[in-house]
Amino acid sequence: MHSTAFNSQEPLVQAVRQGDAAAITRLLADGADANAPDGRGFTPLVLAAYEGHLEATRALLAGGADPNQSVGGGNTVLMGIAFKGHSALAQLLLDHGAELNARNAEGSTALMFAVLFGRNEFLDLLLRAGADATLRDHNGHSARDLARQKGNDYALTVLPE
Known part of the structure; x- marks a missing residue:
């Protein structure tokens, strides 16, 4: 059985999945x-950004969505989209106050995820925005260490020693 709160959110979730920014704006206003x-x-x-719905993400941010709210294991939206490499969405999130160096439960950052998944355009964007490449996860690995482990030669050329 679903809670009332969940049922009242279902139209918003559906609009998000469809990337319908106009419906999102209307539902948030309601x-x-x-x-x-x-x-x-x-x-x-998380749903809008992960699916690459730029305008839906923009509508949610305009409607008060928290760009730093974390889900599962402390992952932020910025970390989640690093998996897919949505650079335009990353810039939008950063423009709306997404914490560039936020860390999840393992101590990982969006920069580390970009390195792990070979999302080098995303990596460049994060570095230009001032991401701290010296941070280490709870296993003691920096983004550079992860680049070495994954054979991400490009990351090794742009990450500091």
């Missing part, structure tokens, strides 16, 4: 919660 997770624990912003 009282939908831009930060309430769906039944699997994903916020509307």
Whole structure:
């Protein structure tokens, strides 16, 4: 059985999945919660950004979505989209206050994810924005260490020693 809060969020979740920015704006104006997770624990912003819906992401941010809210293991939206390399979305999130050096439960950052998944354009964007490449995860690995482990030669040329 779903809670009332979940059921009231369902139209927003559906609009997000469809990338329907106009419907998102309307639903938020009618009282939908831009930060309430769906039944699997994903916020509307996580869903929109992960699917690459730029205008839907923009509508959610304009409607009060928190770019730093974390889900599963402390991953932020910026970390989540590093997997897919959505650089335009990353810039939008950063422009709306996404924490560049936020760390998840393992101490990993979006920069580390970009290195791990070979998303070098995303990596460049994060470095230009001032990401701290010297941070280490809970295993003691820096982004450069991860680049070496994954054979990401490009990252090795742009990350500091």
